[in-house]
Amino acid sequence: MSTILIVDDYRVHLRMYRHILRKHGHRVLLAEHAHTALEHLKAEAVDLVVSDVAMPDMNGVALVKQLRSDERYHMLPVVLVTSSKQEQEELIARNIRANAYLTKPTSSRELIDTVLSLLGGRIIGNRF
Amino acid sequence: MLNHILKEQSEHFAILAETWLALGATAVSIWDNQGALLKQWPDELVEPVSHPADMVAPLNTGELVLGELRIFGLNGTVARERLVADSRLIAHLIRLEDDIEDMTAELVETQDQLLAMYDLARSTRSHLDLSQTLESLVRITTRIANVQTSFIILNIADTYEMAAHPTGLFDDVVLLDLFQHLNDNEQEQVLERHTPQPSLLPVGMYNLCILPVQVGSNVIGMLGLINRPDGFNPSSMNLIRAIAGQTSSQVENVLLHRESLEQTKLQTEMDLAARAQFHLLPQSAPHVAGLEIFAKTIPAMHVGGDFYDFIYRPGRPFIFSVGDVAGKGMSAALLMAMTRTSIRSKANFIPRATPEMIISRSNDDLYSDFARMHRFATVFVGQYYPQERKLLYTNAGHSPAIYRPAGQAAQLLEANGTAMGIAPVDSYEHQTLMLSPGDILVVGTDGFSEARNPDRKMFGLERLLHLTDQLAHYPAHDIAQLWFDEINTFEAGHPQDDDQTILVIKVVSDDIY
Numbered sequence: 001m002s003t004i005l006i007v008d009d010y011r012v013h014l015r016m017y018r019h020i021l022r023k024h025g026h027r028v029l030l031a032e033h034a035h036t037a038l039e040h041l042k043a044e045a046v047d048l049v050v051s052d053v054a055m056p057d058m059n060g061v062a063l064v065k066q067l068r069s070d071e072r073y074h075m076l077p078v079v080l081v082t083s084s085k086q087e088q089e090e091l092i093a094r095n096i097r098a099n100a101y102l103t104k105p106t107s108s109r110e111l112i113d114t115v116l117s118l119l120g121g122r123i124i125g126n127r128f
Numbered sequence: 129m130l131n132h133i134l135k136e137q138s139e140h141f142a143i144l145a146e147t148w149l150a151l152g153a154t155a156v157s158i159w160d161n162q163g164a165l166l167k168q169w170p171d172e173l174v175e176p177v178s179h180p181a182d183m184v185a186p187l188n189t190g191e192l193v194l195g196e197l198r199i200f201g202l203n204g205t206v207a208r209e210r211l212v213a214d215s216r217l218i219a220h221l222i223r224l225e226d227d228i229e230d231m232t233a234e235l236v237e238t239q240d241q242l243l244a245m246y247d248l249a250r251s252t253r254s255h256l257d258l259s260q261t262l263e264s265l266v267r268i269t270t271r272i273a274n275v276q277t278s279f280i281i282l283n284i285a286d287t288y289e290m291a292a293h294p295t296g297l298f299d300d301v302v303l304l305d306l307f308q309h310l311n312d313n314e315q316e317q318v319l320e321r322h323t324p325q326p327s328l329l330p331v332g333m334y335n336l337c338i339l340p341v342q343v344g345s346n347v348i349g350m351l352g353l354i355n356r357p358d359g360f361n362p363s364s365m366n367l368i369r370a371i372a373g374q375t376s377s378q379v380e381n382v383l384l385h386r387e388s389l390e391q392t393k394l395q396t397e398m399d400l401a402a403r404a405q406f407h408l409l410p411q412s413a414p415h416v417a418g419l420e421i422f423a424k425t426i427p428a429m430h431v432g433g434d435f436y437d438f439i440y441r442p443g444r445p446f447i448f449s450v451g452d453v454a455g456k457g458m459s460a461a462l463l464m465a466m467t468r469t470s471i472r473s474k475a476n477f478i479p480r481a482t483p484e485m486i487i488s489r490s491n492d493d494l495y496s497d498f499a500r501m502h503r504f505a506t507v508f509v510g511q512y513y514p515q516e517r518k519l520l521y522t523n524a525g526h527s528p529a530i531y532r533p534a535g536q537a538a539q540l541l542e543a544n545g546t547a548m549g550i551a552p553v554d555s556y557e558h559q560t561l562m563l564s565p566g567d568i569l570v571v572g573t574d575g576f577s578e579a580r581n582p583d584r585k586m587f588g589l590e591r592l593l594h595l596t597d598q599l600a601h602y603p604a605h606d607i608a609q610l611w612f613d614e615i616n617t618f619e620a621g622h623p624q625d626d627d628q629t630i631l632v633i634k635v636v637s638d639d640i641y
């Protein structure tokens with residue numbers, strides 16, 4: 001069982017992701033803000049972060065930057081969830097150091113496949 | 129569940145507990161139904177309070193007891209009433225949380241199904257070839273329906289079209305056998321190893337779901353899903369039915385596209401045939417001394433069975449023909465080409481040919497072909513000697529042929545022989561007319577006399593005779609054009625039923641040479 005932290009300001013998404021990941025046996029932590037996510041990371045050992053990109057105050061890109069600037073989270077797998085393929089391509093082009101990208105709406109299979117790939121060490125597009 | 133709610137609603141539970149503590153309670157705790165402490169307030173307490181609680185209220189949803197709310201250091205009627213109220217509030221929260229979880233599960237599943245259907249539609253919409261479409265459908269169906277194999281078998285015009293993915297797990301013969309056994313039912317069917325008909329399941333299949341593939345209201349085949357690890361439960365069937373619906377609509381699109389391509393091809397072929405037939409007809413009338421000659425044909429369909437022809441060589445009489453092969457469309461057009469060619473060759477190559485010889489020999493040539501196709505052709509052949517203004521003609525069952533001597537009433541030239549193709553041998557004869565300036569000969573086809581108005585009334589021969597009288601002072605070209613105009617007016621938008629062909633010959637000059 002892995003511990004996965006989900007960050008999204010839309011609580012419906014938080015619940016949906018949690019439902020999918022729990023069904024596959026993962027422990028899930030939820031954060032409605034990037035700041036809360038950072039507090040969770042300090043308090044608990046997290047194996048993977050799934051974060052929305054568009055969030056108020058600190059967005060998903062800023063969260064990734066913050067994580068990568070802290071050596072404790074250099075290798076922490078992060079999945080960014082974008083609202084469009086175009087946004088995803090822009091982020092890839094900007095060399096945001098996320099490990100994988102998903103586009104909303106995300107199917108259970110896509111989420112699980114991506115999470116399993118990263119947790120299993122089969123890193124999808126490690127863009128460090 | 130209780131533990132989950134506690135974490136989910138930790139802030140609200142904390143407020144509840146703080147209120148109890150403010151009222152004088154020394155501790156507040158929540159326990160699960162196994163007797164394990166889940167949470168205790170104040171937070172400073174490290175160990176569970178050892179002495180019995182002063183007040184205890186069960187936390188339950190319906191009949192199910194999930195745990196207890198325990199209050200220490202406080203008692204009394206008011207406190208007890210509050211405790212009951214709090215435990216009910218918590219029970220309500222638990223139910224709401226339960227509902228939200230159920231709704232979330234539904235939402236996730238619905239979203240997954242919508243995404244799967246979108247995926248299926250997107251992946252197949254670019255294919256217009258049937259086999260590519262079927263391959264694409266089964267490939268995606270196997271993935272999104274989470275089955276070991278999916279297959280489609282269609283029966284289109286007694287030809288089987290088939291695709292399976294992945295291939296090789298089940299032999300095509302096995303799948304076709306299933307199709308033949310189960311397709312007659314034309315209904316959704318689920319077979320499991322434990323159902324009463326396990327013998328229908330071939331070796332290697334532990335469950336099977338088949339659904340009809342429909343085009344319009346007709347079932348033309350089936351979609352089969354083999355070996356779904358989770359079984360074909362009601363929830364998965366929603367998606368599977370949606371896949372079958374999408375499959376049906378995609379197959380229908382491809383078949384419609386195929387039909388439209390075939391129609392376009394046929395249209396092109398018909399256009400070519402129409403052009404070929406048009407070029408079989410004389411592109412202009414010959415110049416024959418003392419005559420105005422005009423002819424025109426309008427087929428009811430692309431191609432038709434009517435024809436006219438002119439054969440005029442220096443030093444020989446002018447021969448013309450008008451014919452009508454029974455029926456319309458391509459078969460009539462083929463026989464028309466044969467008849468016209470046969471008449472032309474007889475007119476050209478029989479020494480001192482007369483109209484009855486031309487028709488009789490052509491009938492000899494073509495009778496067996498006409499008989500085989502159950503068709504016949506009416507033909508009018510005329511032979512005109514300009515110097516004598518003498519017209520010989522043979523009318524093999526043709527109508528209308530109208531002769532209007534100058535200054536007299538138009539009259540029908542009745543048939544003096546049966547139509548070609550009716551009998552193997554016919555003793556045709558010819559009639560002779562000595563023409564004078566102002567005389568008119570109009571040979572039409574029954575597309576004029578049998579033209580109908582919207583009330584289905586026919587134009588008839590009487591009207592044609594009367595029309596010819598009225599138009600007698602016009603040149604040949606105008607007479608022909610006014611026939612067409614009059615018939616168009618009569619039809620009043622009613623579609624043309626038959627081919628319409630007219631030949632008008634008008635004797636115009638006394639001064640021949």
